Amino acid sequence: MPGKPFTIAVSGKGGTGKTTTSSLLVRAFMDLNETPVLAVDADPNANLHEALGVTVHETLGSMREEAFSRQIPPGMNRHDYVRFRFRQSLVEEEGFDLVAMGRPEGSGCYCFANDLLSECMGELERDYHFIIIDTEAGMEHIARGTIGKPDLLLIVSDPGARGLRTIARIREIAIQIGLEKEKIKVVFNQYKGGAAPIDIGGEEPIAIIPDDPLVEQADLNARPVSQIPATSLARVAVRKLAEKIVATAKGRA
Ligand SMILES: Nc1ncnc2c1ncn2[C@@H]1O[C@H](COP(=O)(O)OP(=O)(O)O)[C@@H](O)[C@H]1O
Numbered sequence: 174m175p176g177k178p179f180t181i182a183v184s185g186k187g188g189t190g191k192t193t194t195s196s197l198l199v200r201a202f203m204d205l206n207e208t209p210v211l212a213v214d215a216d217p218n219a220n221l222h223e224a225l226g227v228t229v230h231e232t233l234g235s236m237r238e239e240a241f242s243r244q245i246p247p248g249m250n251r252h253d254y255v256r257f258r259f260r261q262s263l264v265e266e267e268g269f270d271l272v273a274m275g276r277p278e279g280s281g282c283y284c285f286a287n288d289l290l291s292e293c294m295g296e297l298e299r300d301y302h303f304i305i306i307d308t309e310a311g312m313e314h315i316a317r318g319t320i321g322k323p324d325l326l327l328i329v330s331d332p333g334a335r336g337l338r339t340i341a342r343i344r345e346i347a348i349q350i351g352l353e354k355e356k357i358k359v360v361f362n363q364y365k366g367g368a369a370p371i372d373i374g375g376e377e378p379i380a381i382i383p384d385d386p387l388v389e390q391a392d393l394n395a396r397p398v399s400q401i402p403a404t405s406l407a408r409v410a411v412r413k414l415a416e417k418i419v420a421t422a423k424g425r426a
């Protein structure tokens with residue numbers, strides 16, 4: 174399926190399961206042979222790499238600071254140098270690549286630097302089937318345009334009443350940054366069964382991910398959550414979600 178990649182942003186309040194969901198989605202697209210996948214860590218509390226079991230040496234934020242403050246090698250202009258460093262900060266794995274955005278802004282003017290990063294991101298994005306962005310509730314990098322607008326926004330939430338307000342707030346931010354309502358879907362995570370999930374205005378959540386002891390165990394043992402068994406509750410639920418997304422992406426083409 175070469176052509177335009179399908180981009181999924183995963184947002185939500187801290188601790189609701191954005192990183193868990195994002196990494197399991199990366200894994201599910203790999204299982205469905207929808208590769209290569211680009212994983213983008215756009216949460217300043219970056220930990221997507223841990224969930225995927227890879228190491229990040231440099232974020233785009235720190236690369237930008239460095240590439241604009243030091244001498245560039247002879248024979249290169251700053252533009253080429255940034256592009257070169259950008260490619261270097263990409264973590265390349267079998268089936269997926271990962272890029273960590275780091276902090277959106279330091280002090281000083283970064284317009285030129287950020288335009289250049291957007292350009293690099295835009296070029297990079299073309300190489301993938303699916304792009305998964307693990308992002309904080311404010312969706313800073315999307316709002317600033319460093320990352321393009323997603324085709325689908327997943328709001329990960331607690332299935333109980335306290336999730337409602339956050340869902341409403343994130344939806345509002347999303348609409349403010351120009352996402353269409355139809356592209357915004359809710360994912361309930363850590364569903365414990367028993368009581369039904371909260372009513373989100375009659376709309377169906379796109380997925381319900383059960384509370385999974387194997388996810389917790391991976392966390393306790395500092396093991397990458399994306400490597401829990403394929404039969405585990407959370408992985409099965411996220412695979413179903415990925416299948417739905419693949420069908421939507423194919424329908425769009
Ligand atoms: N479905 C799940 N079942 C059990 N524990 C979960 C599940 N989803 C997330 N967790 C746990 O909840 C915590 C927060 O998850 P995380 O994905 O890091 O959230 P976020 O990225 O939104 O801050 C972690 O300790 C994680 O192991």
Ligand SMILES: [Mg+2]
Nearest residue numbers: 191192216220
């Ligand atoms: Mg996280």
